[in-house]
Amino acid sequence: MSVANLVLRSKQQEIDALRHLAHKAEWVDAIGQLVQRLQRERGASCIYLASQTQRFAEVRQQAVNEALLHEEKLRQVFSAQMDPAQGTSAQTLSLMAWALLGLESLPALRLQIDRQAMSALDAVAAYSHLIAGLVELVFHMADTAGVPSVSRLLVALLHAVQATEEAGQERALGALLYASGHCQEAHQQRLLHLIDAQERSLRVFGDFAEPALRARWDELQLAPCMATLERLRRALCVARPGTALDSDLSHTWFNACSERMDGLWQLQGDLVQRLREECAARIVHAQQDLQDSRNLLRLLRENPPQRTHAVDRFFETGSTHPTPPEQADHPPTNAEPTPLRELLRTQSQRMAQMEAELEATRRTLNERKIIERAKGVLMARLGMTEDVAFRALQKTSMDQNRRLLEVAEATLALPDLAFATPASGARALQ
Structure with a gap:
């Protein structure tokens, strides 16, 4: 498996995911x-x-x-x-x-x-x-x-x-x-x-x-x-x-x-x-990137690094005074990165940003699910209506200066014994 194949396959999977969506x-x-x-x-x-x-x-x-x-x-x-x-x-x-x-x-x-x-x-x-x-x-x-x-x-x-x-x-x-x-x-x-x-x-x-x-x-x-x-x-x-x-x-x-x-x-x-x-x-855009990736790989093959040129000159047939490869000029320290490396760097940055956005999205949806589950627990175990259950969570959140999510998680963690009676359940929630 080559780097080129991985780059191209990653981009193709991105295109497939977008088409499915x-x-x-x-x-x-x-x-x-x-x-x-x-x-x-x-x-x-x-x-x-x-x-x-x-x-x-x-x-x-x-x-x-x-x-x-x-x-x-x-x-x-x-x-x-x-x-x-x-x-x-x-x-x-x-x-x-x-x-x-x-x-x-x-x-x-x-x-x-x-x-x-x-x-x-x-x-x-x-x-x-x-x-x-x-x-x-x-x-x-x-x-x-x-x-x-x-x-x-x-x-x-x-x-x-x-x-x-x-x-x-x-x-x-x-x-x-x-x-x-x-x-x-x-x-x-x-x-x-x-x-x-x-x-x-x-x-x-x-x-x-x-x-x-x-x-x-x-x-x-x-x-x-x-x-x-x-x-x-x-x-x-x-x-x-x-x-x-x-x-x-x-x-x-x-x-x-x-x-x-x-x-x-x-x-x-x-x-x-x-x-x-x-x-x-x-x-x-992804298809253009995919095509650019192919072009970049072609350019990479047609323009090998300077050190490979030195090796080619050293082993060139008929050369009377070959230049040893270790004496070849080193590329300047401020040289531009190869096109493939630049592509990989750009793609990595983009993926990191996308992952951060996805994580924020998942966190928002997960918090909603946890709060809904906590309401369901109060409704099932204490006989509360949905409105009363939510207001109980909300009031506890304000009284204790805690996030609503934390109160919901604490409610889900309570043992069944804490809900033996409505009164004890209310005290446990507080």
């Missing part, structure tokens, strides 16, 4: 298109059930029809992934199977809604469970991308996806409250949690997104729909449990939330497009 961006787009329709179907179905089928029957049916169309497109994308040439991993195939399992449950779910055989809240939970499986596929794609140079784009995309799904759940729960005509404390708590979760996701999006996309999100914050949404949010969150609500506002709420979500979806579409463009540009 560009291909994945296509099916991430297909997943997103279906998720968007399912989110709309979820919200419309919620109003349909909460209003005793008096509202949103046509909106729901239109959403169902659009979802069916995009479901078929996603199935075609999944089918293409079965080709061994795609190199789809076992875990990816498993997640695809889970997502298809959810899609196959949709006809029965829709039939139950048609017959009013389930509550609006159960419908929200069922759709959210299905959507979560599809969103997990997007996260898995980013986690296994293996292309550090686009890591910032991927982190921005993931948190935009997360924020949009949280906004979709908020739309459904708020629609449930307005369409039912009365306020419930448990739903209010869920709304507060979803609003807070969106803000956290969008902060990370803002940290990693390109300036142009951040500016567009800032513009969306000033849109008229945001003022309407904030007014309706406030009415829901401050109302006393059992307070009567104007059911006619369910349309206004749904439309304001939908306009905001459409803006978020547009940002996601732009991020996917930027991902495609970045992959295409880097493939071209």
Whole structure:
């Protein structure tokens, strides 16, 4: 194995990884298109059930029809992934199977809604469970991308996806409250949690997104729909449990939330497009580097180092006064490095920078997973809701002046005995 072969193979693998990522961006787009329709179907179905089928029957049916169309497109994308040439991993195939399992449950779910055989809240939970499986596929794609140079784009995309799904759940729960005509404390708590979760996701999006996309999100914050949404949010969150609500506002709420979500979806579409463009540009650049590598190797062969010329002169046939190689002029100490060495040095620096960016990306995603697991532990062992569990972690973090991640790690490290009772569990957390 030669140095030249290693250099060329490394560059070729970089090109292959970029091509695979560009291909994945296509099916991430297909997943997103279906998720968007399912989110709309979820919200419309919620109003349909909460209003005793008096509202949103046509909106729901239109959403169902659009979802069916995009479901078929996603199935075609999944089918293409079965080709061994795609190199789809076992875990990816498993997640695809889970997502298809959810899609196959949709006809029965829709039939139950048609017959009013389930509550609006159960419908929200069922759709959210299905959507979560599809969103997990997007996260898995980013986690296994293996292309550090686009890591910032991927982190921005993931948190935009997360924020949009949280906004979709908020739309459904708020629609449930307005369409039912009365306020419930448990739903209010869920709304507060979803609003807070969106803000956290969008902060990370803002940290990693390109300036142009951040500016567009800032513009969306000033849109008229945001003022309407904030007014309706406030009415829901401050109302006393059992307070009567104007059911006619369910349309206004749904439309304001939908306009905001459409803006978020547009940002996601732009991020996917930027991902495609970045992959295409880097493939071209890498191919140029690959070609330059060949040219550099050719030049290297045609222009050997000075010391080899001295050896050639020394052993030249018919030479009467050969010059010993040890007396040959040494190259100046400030001589330029050979083209191949320069290529290796440049590539090493680039790879080091890319690895640093990838490590930062992995750290961000890993911290999110640890905090989510800690919330799950508190919910399972202490019977807390997701909102209460997160606020418990957050309060402990502030009280002890420790990072939220450290508190989450400490929670996961606690033995089962510490959670024997809610009181002891709360003290253990503190």
